Amino acid sequence: MKLKDLAGILPVEGIVPADMEVSGVSSDSRQVRPGDLFVAVAGSKADGASFAADAQKRGAAAIVAARGAALGALSIPVIATDEPRRALALLAARFFSRQPETMVAVTGTSGKTSVAAFTRQIWEHAGLASASIGTTGVVAPGRNDYGSLTTPDPVALHRLLTELAEAGVTHAAMEASSHGLDQSRLDGVRLVAGGFTNLGRDHMDYHPTVEDYHRAKLRLFDTLLPKGAPAVIFADDRWSEPTIAAARAAGLKVLTVGRQGDFLRLKRVEHERFRQRAEIEADGVIHEIDLPLAGDFQIYNALVAAGLAIATGTPSSAALGALEKLGGAPGRLELVGTTGNGAPVYVDYAHKPDALENVLASVRPFTTGRVIVVFGCGGDRDRGKRPIMGEIATRLADVAIVTDDNPRSEVPEEIRSEILAAAPGAIEIGDRRMAIAEAIAMLHAGDTLIVAGKGHEEGQTVGSQTFPFSDHEEVRRALKEHAA
Numbered sequence: 097m098k099l100k101d102l103a104g105i106l107p108v109e110g111i112v113p114a115d116m117e118v119s120g121v122s123s124d125s126r127q128v129r130p131g132d133l134f135v136a137v138a139g140s141k142a143d144g145a146s147f148a149a150d151a152q153k154r155g156a157a158a159i160v161a162a163r164g165a166a167l168g169a170l171s172i173p174v175i176a177t178d179e180p181r182r183a184l185a186l187l188a189a190r191f192f193s194r195q196p197e198t199m200v201a202v203t204g205t206s207g208k209t210s211v212a213a214f215t216r217q218i219w220e221h222a223g224l225a226s227a228s229i230g231t232t233g234v235v236a237p238g239r240n241d242y243g244s245l246t247t248p249d250p251v252a253l254h255r256l257l258t259e260l261a262e263a264g265v266t267h268a269a270m271e272a273s274s275h276g277l278d279q280s281r282l283d284g285v286r287l288v289a290g291g292f293t294n295l296g297r298d299h300m301d302y303h304p305t306v307e308d309y310h311r312a313k314l315r316l317f318d319t320l321l322p323k324g325a326p327a328v329i330f331a332d333d334r335w336s337e338p339t340i341a342a343a344r345a346a347g348l349k350v351l352t353v354g355r356q357g358d359f360l361r362l363k364r365v366e367h368e369r370f371r372q373r374a375e376i377e378a379d380g381v382i383h384e385i386d387l388p389l390a391g392d393f394q395i396y397n398a399l400v401a402a403g404l405a406i407a408t409g410t411p412s413s414a415a416l417g418a419l420e421k422l423g424g425a426p427g428r429l430e431l432v433g434t435t436g437n438g439a440p441v442y443v444d445y446a447h448k449p450d451a452l453e454n455v456l457a458s459v460r461p462f463t464t465g466r467v468i469v470v471f472g473c474g475g476d477r478d479r480g481k482r483p484i485m486g487e488i489a490t491r492l493a494d495v496a497i498v499t500d501d502n503p504r505s506e507v508p509e510e511i512r513s514e515i516l517a518a519a520p521g522a523i524e525i526g527d528r529r530m531a532i533a534e535a536i537a538m539l540h541a542g543d544t545l546i547v548a549g550k551g552h553e554e555g556q557t558v559g560s561q562t563f564p565f566s567d568h569e570e571v572r573r574a575l576k577e578h579a580a
């Protein structure tokens with residue numbers, strides 16, 4: 097591609113040779129190949145500008161950087177931009193160029209992974225070649241890659257979207273994290289609809305205030321979606337109203353779902369042990385749905401997913417009918433097994449206050465004995481949530497076991513003691529494997545165990561090392577040993 101072909105994305109002006117060939121784009125100097133454009137972005141740990149010389153050494157054709165960035169002496173052209181991250185995303189979209197035709201994104205504090213997985217499943221039932229992209233990875237026909245970032249960085253994302261489109265995928269649902277939205281990782285994705293689940297405390301280490309966090313989420317609605325696009329918004333959350341108002345102000349077509357929803361109205365829910373029956377009204381017609389998943393919140397997620405599928409062309413009866421066959425996303429209130437006396441053991445990804453509160457409350461209706469929870473808090477992440485989660489666990493569970501969850505560079509005992517400060521009576525077992533085994537050994541008939549915080553994760557990060565670790569495997573092992 098020639099530099100001049102990028103006009104419209106970047107102001108190609110002045111001394112920049114417009115006829116210059118550029119072969120790719122990268123924001124990481126270590127990955128620059130000869131002929132690439134290097135985009136210098138300011139990050140949380142480093143400033144990409146300081147790697148411009150490194151990028152030049154590796155053969156970069158030109159540098160894209162913020163106006164006035166301190167790049168040092170360079171012999172290759174420099175293109176100035178006001179928003180390097182946005183430029184990176186738009187350039188990545190331009191270089192890779194292909195995307196599934198129908199792309200939707202969902203944002204919110206909790207439920208994004210579930211909604212993306214559910215939307216993909218509904219489309220699949222309608223016979224469409226579909227993908228989901230997010231925390232648990234990429235799922236598409238013939239493909240199931242383990243995930244890392246919730247919203248991949250733009251270059252990885254557009255490489256992936258092109259691969260999916262080339263493989264015939266026409267529909268894709270992706271998660272829009274607040275980091276991803278704030279860092280413009282989704283700019284350049286041709287989205288046709290957006291979804292919102294809820295807003296609670298999260299990432300207070302990154303966003304200065306909850307309002308700032310909400311504003312980051314709103315970028316999906318006020319910046320990324322084209323005018324007139326459907327915005328499917330869960331109506332029963334305390335942040336629904338301002339989200340609806342922002343979506344309306346941005347000229348979107350607001351479709352609300354939930355008990356207070358107009359587009360899909362939840363009329364009634366009846367819990368049965370591991371499943372629930374819901375009455376949902378769509379367009380004046382009542383649909384009786386037997387959802388094979390536990391947890392009220394899964395109904396809310398299912399409503400957002402059905403709303404997105406309907407908004408992108410799936411008939412309501414097919415979308416709502418598909419909910420009867422939904423599989424939960426891995427590690428989201430996932431029933432991993434039961435003890436010999438019938439007590440269920442769930443692995444769940446609740447690692448923030450609202451999620452923990454929800455998950456503990458949602459197993460209570462079918463627990464005749466005790467609710468037992470094993471959980472911890474990650475190191476190098478929002479410290480403020482620790483006592484809040486300690487309080488929630490002791491209030492809503494009968495037995496709370498505080499353990500380690502990716503201590504990263506922090507001292508595990510200190511993380512635990514910050515949780516325990518607000519969790520009187522909680523049991524402390526640092527070793528996560530032992531904590532799970534102890535909890536399973538405690539289970540009587542009628543009890544429910546939730547192992548929270550790691551969900552689908554396959555490792556435990558201590559210091560800078562990640563050891564293989566899976567809550568699923570530990571639960572299975574302990575159940576087997578307990579039965580023996």
Ligand SMILES: CC(=O)N[C@H]1[C@@H](OP(=O)(O)OP(=O)(O)OC[C@H]2O[C@@H](n3ccc(=O)[nH]c3=O)[C@H](O)[C@@H]2O)O[C@H](CO)[C@@H](O)[C@@H]1O[C@H](C)C(=O)N[C@@H](C)C(=O)N[C@H](CCC(=O)O)C(=O)O
Binds near residue numbers: 143249274
């Ligand atoms: C805080 C954060 O979001 N960081 C992300 C961000 O990195 P950064 O811009 O801060 O990077 P940096 O290390 O300061 O470096 C600045 C720039 O210099 C470049 N560099 C650096 C070194 C070098 O030798 N050469 C070079 O060019 C880097 O490539 C980067 O472009 O941009 C990178 C590329 O997109 C991400 O990989 C990185 O995610 C880190 C790994 C991360 O852990 N992110 C988490 C917090 C995250 O994004 N989570 C969200 C939400 C999860 C949820 O929903 O709960 C997610 O979407 O996953």
Ligand SMILES: Nc1ncnc2c1ncn2[C@@H]1O[C@H](COP(=O)(O)OP(=O)(O)OP(=O)(O)O)[C@@H](O)[C@H]1O
Binds near residue numbers: 425
């Ligand atoms: N709608 C919801 N309301 C409240 N809690 C929820 C909801 N959906 C899921 N949860 C809780 O949050 C956990 C994570 O769910 P999910 O992975 O779907 O959300 P997410 O938004 O993708 O989270 P993350 O940002 O951590 O990737 C679940 O395991 C469950 O405990």
Ligand SMILES: N[C@H](CCC[C@H](N)C(=O)O)C(=O)O
Binds near residue numbers: 473474475553
């Ligand atoms: N995307 C989230 C995942 C947290 C999962 C939890 N197990 C932890 O390590 O804190 C984060 O990076 O903040």
Ligand SMILES: [Mg+2]
Binds near residue numbers: 231232246271
């Ligand atoms: Mg997620």
